[in-house]
Amino acid sequence: MSIIGYGYAVWAPLIWIVALAVIGVMVLIWRNRGQKSYKKGTAQTDIFLSGAKVPPEEQRHVKSENIYWGFFESLKELYDALMKPHTGIVNDYLLWFVAVLAIAIPILVLAV
Amino acid sequence: MNLKAFNRALWVYHMNTGSCNGCDIEILAVLTPRYDVERFGIKLVGSPRHADVLLVTGPVGRSMEDSVKRVYAQVPDPKVVIVVGNCGAEGDVFHEAYSLVGPVDQIIPVDVYVHGCPPRPEAIIHGVVMAWAKLEKLAKQEVV
Numbered sequence A: 001m002s003i004i005g006y007g008y009a010v011w012a013p014l015i016w017i018v019a020l021a022v023i024g025v026m027v028l029i030w031r032n033r034g035q036k037s038y039k040k041g042t043a044q045t046d047i048f049l050s051g052a053k054v055p056p057e058e059q060r061h062v063k064s065e066n067i068y069w070g071f072f073e074s075l076k077e078l079y080d081a082l083m084k085p086h087t088g089i090v091n092d093y094l095l096w097f098v099a100v101l102a103i104a105i106p107i108l109v110l111a112v
Numbered sequence B: 001m002n003l004k005a006f007n008r009a010l011w012v013y014h015m016n017t018g019s020c021n022g023c024d025i026e027i028l029a030v031l032t033p034r035y036d037v038e039r040f041g042i043k044l045v046g047s048p049r050h051a052d053v054l055l056v057t058g059p060v061g062r063s064m065e066d067s068v069k070r071v072y073a074q075v076p077d078p079k080v081v082i083v084v085g086n087c088g089a090e091g092d093v094f095h096e097a098y099s100l101v102g103p104v105d106q107i108i109p110v111d112v113y114v115h116g117c118p119p120r121p122e123a124i125i126h127g128v129v130m131a132w133a134k135l136e137k138l139a140k141q142e143v144v
Helices: A014-033 A064-074 A075-084 A088-109 B022-031 B061-074 B085-089 B121-143
Strands: B011-016 B053-057 B080-084 B112-114
Touching: A064 A075, A064 B112, A075 B085, B011 B022, B011 B061, B022 B080, B053 B061, B053 B085, B053 B121, B080 B085, B080 B121, B112 B121
Parallel strands: B011 B053, B053 B080, B080 B112
Antiparallel strands: none
């Protein structure tokens, strides 16, 4: 078995595989010791939502953008400022392009 | 009490259907070091799907009717229902209120009633012990 030492840590794939297998078996044994008296196909296997009616699957999807809520909320002012120029009209974007070029080209020419 | 058929810890799901919190505070008192029922394996759980006992407080407001039915249906068998407090048992001073559909036994079958406003922790513990005995009977029937 090859063990790679980095001075502060050890990477031995076989040890990890064996450890994960042992943990997996332990979890399965633990799971099998759980409650078995559920009646499958009844409300006993339904999702528990504090007693509220569970909405259809398509309505309870959590979008990935939800996890960025705090990020967007704290940078709201910046995003609002950035989003204002974005009208979605191609003419506006071309105008921005021309304006930036008109400023950038003289600066580059002068700098060279 | 000689427990044979139901020989595991008793897990309880507590549901408030419009209680004033008086009974709920007494239920918490049952878990404090003075009474400490957790030493017998009796503990509150966060989901009816993990529970053996459904413990209900409050007189059941109209908006809670569906929730009570749903939560009761989600408790695995064998299960028992304890009602703690006069409100859940018979409506108490609210029994004629327009906003109530209770008491609890009008909505779901109830096995143990613990009266009081609020009941003392000793009375609640007694109710839980009675529920445990009933659960033992139900478990035996399932085994047979």
